[in-house]
Amino acid sequence: MTPELQEQEQRLQFDRFDHDDAWDLGNRLVGLARERGHAVTVDIRLGDQQLFHYAFPGTSADNDDWIERKIRVVRRFGHSSYLVGQTYRDRGTTFEEQSHFETALYAAHGGCFPIILRGTGPVGTVTVSGLPQLDDHRLVVEAIGLFLDAKGSEEQSVS
Template sequence: MKGVKLMTDEQLLEELLQEEKELQFVSFSNETALRIGMEIIDRAKVEGKSITIDIRIGEQQVFHYACPGTSADNDAWTERKARIVDRFGRSSYYMEIELRAAGKTIADRYFLDPSRYAPFNGAFPIRVRRAGVIGSVVVSGLPGDQDHKLVTAVLRQVIDASAVQ
């Protein structure tokens, strides 16, 4: 594939860490969660994607929506991915790549049950400046790294819009 530059796992991990540093909120509320959730839904509808969205502040689910074409399996995936953010304070994509680079599974490296923890892309930490990780935004249903890319694109848009206001 001419013109396509492939990243090493180490380069991708560095890029994902940088993304987590950049995508931080000054403040975050249930209204912010609603805005993010609705924007993700709007994008999914325009693109004809079937996804499940889950947004949590602490242990409270403050937004959840399942597009037509999803199932309870997607709900379970969002829960398992959210547990990764809760446990490690990192995106589930970061943990996916970190484990892949180490040649380990979540059970091998951290002794965690893979039926409860899913280190696969799609869950991103809600980080508030001077407060740390307060929750997660999770998408399930897209192939490859597309869950992660959808979440981060919307977070970037919402954070940029709030900086302008």
């Protein structure tokens, strides 16, 4: 699974990302979750600035805590929170057992994906909390893919 997760990070990169993009991507994520009946919290940040946040009924402040912990992992390692956790699982251990990071502050659980600018690297995060970790991860990856596909289509129609 690790090569697939690495491929996602290579493929799902942005040429640019701003406040309007955060709004569009956030609304796309909320729409997908709503269509599927998922009670999740969605968070998008550029650097330290939170640009988008939405919490469905049925979520709680615990989801916000999970989001903060996942974001710290992505910022520290520069990779999706699921990939970081999977790297440890591939070695037959867990992030919690081997990383020596405080679990109250760091969670290598799926759902946080870096906003990667081509030629620059990670500049922000897109995070979902509320589903099993693989489902959180897949929802974020799907939304980013749909967003990038739509942006590519818009740019082609302008050309």
